[in-house]
Amino acid sequence: MRHAEEVTFGGSALDRAGEVRSNPDVIKFMLRAGDTKAVIFWRGKPLISPQRPASLVRLSLDHPVLADAEADPILLGREDGAAVFAFDLSKWAPDGLDEEGMGSFLDPSEQRHPALSEEMVFAELRRVMTWLTPRDAELAATGKAIIGWHDIHGYCAKCGAPTIVTQAGWQRSCPTCRASHFPRTDPVVIMLITHGNSVLMGRSPGWPQGMYSLLAGFVEPGETLEAAVRREVFEEAGVRVGAVNYLASQPWPFPASLMFGCQGEATSTDISIDPVEIEDAQWVTREEMMEVFAGNHVSILPARKGAIAHFLLENWLADTLE
Structure with missing residues (x-):
């Protein structure tokens, strides 16, 4: 098709850095590097700056908001040689949360974390996907999908034992039966x-x-x-x-x-x-x-x-x- 890669969430040519996922030393180096960035999610909602043109927010790894993040950041890839990791802040509980509004077909609600500036909000990706650049959309889609997979795959499908995160977030391994589990699509x-x-x-x-x-x-x-x-x-x-x-x-x-x-x-x-x-x-x-x-x-x-x-x-x- 003439314009096949112009579809939303596709065509940004993200370097996914798959060759380093199995190297813990490289991952540790990336997590210490000064140019590494974090994109963060709350209940699957990416953190964006919604003023048009909207953008996916990238934070430094020393930002205080990451104190609320779950363990095991996920390597999404590299931008201009710098690593980008996804962090999940779902354990944070906003004040006055409208659970009913969040369950609507197209969630219009936005959440603001007190450690972030006022113009940064967590927004439903389905609502804002066309506001983002192809690169921002691909990063947001990738982070949302893989964090969602981790949420429901904490236990081994083979033996039922708890699994651990490996491969920089792209695998879960079972210490009990040694089965490996990979993100499903x-x-x-x-x-x-x-x-x-x-x-x-x-x-x-x-x-x-x-x-x-x-x-x-x-x-x-x-x-x-x-x-x-x-x-x-x-x-x-x-x-x-x-x-x-x-x-x-x-x-x-x-x-x-x-x-x-x-x-x-x-x-x-x-x-x-x-x-x-x-x-x-x-x-x-x-x-x-x-x-x-x-x-x-x-x-x-x-x-x-x-x-x-x-x-x-x-x-x-x-x-x-x-």
Whole structure:
């Protein structure tokens, strides 16, 4: 695809420094180096400076706020030769926390730590992802995803014993049975299914009124991307798909997916939805989608900016998929 790496969270060419993760001496040196920076998270929210243009905050490792950090910082990579580590401040408890607001579809709340300047806030990445540069977005997505993995993998899946963090945060090892565990990424296909001049759109139960997107679903074990596209579209909407092409991918750290954007040609048009999977599906013409993107459609809102669905639809409208 012509613009494949312009999708949000991709294309910043981050040096992930994978070759040094297994060298504890190098990691210790990095953690003592004066130019090493910390990016910090609270409950998966990155610390940003939201004034436009917004930026991911980088702090020196002697900043007092890191006293509230959990153990075991995670090496995210290097910028201009300097190491960048992710720190988790989730044990910090803000005053007057609105738990209900944080549980909304798009959390609008922001948290300010008393040890940080007033313009620095913890903000939901899904809300601010389009405010960030490609590099900031990739660092934020990587940190959020791997911290989230550590949160739910404290025990060995093989024997149940507590595990320890190794490989600069990119592995958990079991001292009891010596099993190794690595961050997981769930493959998901998201499908631009077209028939003539129309594209198939659907919405899930509980989405905001008017929100539609491309159909999507997890790839099953032993399944190709092409087969997953055909199966998911038929299961969710009852539409048969013929030829399938890969277009672009997007890391999606909500919580830990890799979205494979694919284009498929429908060989049938009758829709029969699975109400457990989706609430509605419909064919939308190119002309209608132009009205959607302009904000003028009577019942459909534009796909959320930053999501690969918006990216694929935008390129479909511009005829830049090839």
